[in-house]
Amino acid sequence: MPATADDLRGLHELHRRASALRDRLESGPKTLAARLRGLEKRKADLEAAREALKKRKAEVQRQELQVQSQRTRVDDLRVKLNTVKKNDEYKAIMSEIAMINKAISHQEDAILELMQGVETASAELAAQEADVARFASEVEALRSDIETKTDAQRAQLKELEAAIAESEAVVPEDDRERYRRTVRGKGDDAFAAVDPHTRACHGCYQVATIQAISELMNADRLVYCKTCGRILYLIEE
Ligand SMILES: [Zn+2]
Known part of the structure; x- marks a missing residue:
């Protein structure tokens, strides 16, 4: 992980x-x-x-x-x-x-x-x-x-x-602005866990793309749910 x-x-x-x-x-x-x-x-x-x-x-x-x-x-x-x-x-x-x-x-x-x-x-x-x-x-x-x-x-x-x-500090520099905007807009609802197996976003229950999951695995930058816009993180296993 x-x-x-x-x-x-x-x-x-x-x-x-x-x-x-x-x-x-x-x-x-x-x-x-x-x-x-x-x-x-x-x-x-x-x-x-x-x-x-x-x-x-x-x-x-x-x-x-x-x-x-x-x-x-x-x-x-x-x-x-x-x-x-x-x-x-x-x-x-x-x-x-x-x-x-x-x-x-x-x-x-x-x-x-x-x-x-x-x-x-x-x-x-x-x-x-x-x-x-x-x-x-x-x-x-x-x-x-x-x-x-x-x-x-x-x-x-x-x-x-x-x-x-x-x-x-874990938010990459390039992502800071969008991160701040998302948190300002959604507050503590700005994040959602995602299950790498079902790929379901726990914020909106829509299925994320395989690419989104692999980006999350790489963890180079923030990954947002394409449907609800929440910042995704991998569910605890
Ligand atoms: Zn979502």
Whole structure:
């Protein structure tokens, strides 16, 4: 097996590892940004729920005050009853008192229902607050995890890039330009192994020519797949 085949295989492997690292370096901050957007949405929902609860409580208070003022009205009417002389007037006041009491009773039922709603909403809000707090701490953990790993990954990528530059010495001078163009265009997919027996390119599964295989064996220069344009190297046997 010519040395260059091994070197190209090694170069492919280095490109693969560098590409995987670049993906990871990119995906971390993307995931974090998505989570942060999710957190903002949850916080906004929480704020809306807090406001809604505040309004419900205010409504209970408003209705309780109404009931209070109606009771005062009833008290006043009862005082007035002691002073009336005419039976008609007496009856009218009694009927007004009965009407107000009925209204009070209705409103008290409504207040009771409102208060039950407040209780339910308070419990839901507490659960929602706990959920947002838990999510916020998860996002924070993710952020610090990414920060910790990023430095190590950047250093690793730098090492890989240096190793790639060094390994590129196996690319003959005349082939450098096309090699660079291919790698720029295809990244770590710029290479493909080829089986010398079946002559199948592992990139596109088309059969390479016998001449291409013999060129690869000679390893004087880079051999490209005629179909997919990948840089070929002989498969490990
Ligand atoms: Zn191919």
